[in-house]
Amino acid sequence: MRVVVDTDRCVGHGLCEAAAPEVFEVGDGGFVTVDDAAAATAAETALRTAVNGCPSAALRFAD
Numbered sequence: 491m492r493v494v495v496d497t498d499r500c501v502g503h504g505l506c507e508a509a510a511p512e513v514f515e516v517g518d519g520g521f522v523t524v525d526d527a528a529a530a531t532a533a534e535t536a537l538r539t540a541v542n543g544c545p546s547a548a549l550r551f552a553d
């Protein structure tokens with residue numbers, strides 16, 4: 491699965507990183523980056539927890 495981040499919404503809570511640390515990483519700038527290769531093989535449950543749990547609604551699944 492592929493996940494994209496809206497950097498205008500992301501405020502660096504890090505909840506996504508906690509849910510799937512192999513996929514999401516909050517950088518020094520306070521924005522999250524997504525490892526596309528890791529997302530492709532990550533457990534769907536962890537990805538859904540991250541996407542649905544983002545308080546800023548900054549994550550969404552992409553085709």
Ligand code: SF4
Binds near residue numbers: 495500504
């Ligand atoms: S949980 Fe949402 S706002 Fe927080 S770092 Fe992740 S994408 Fe950004």
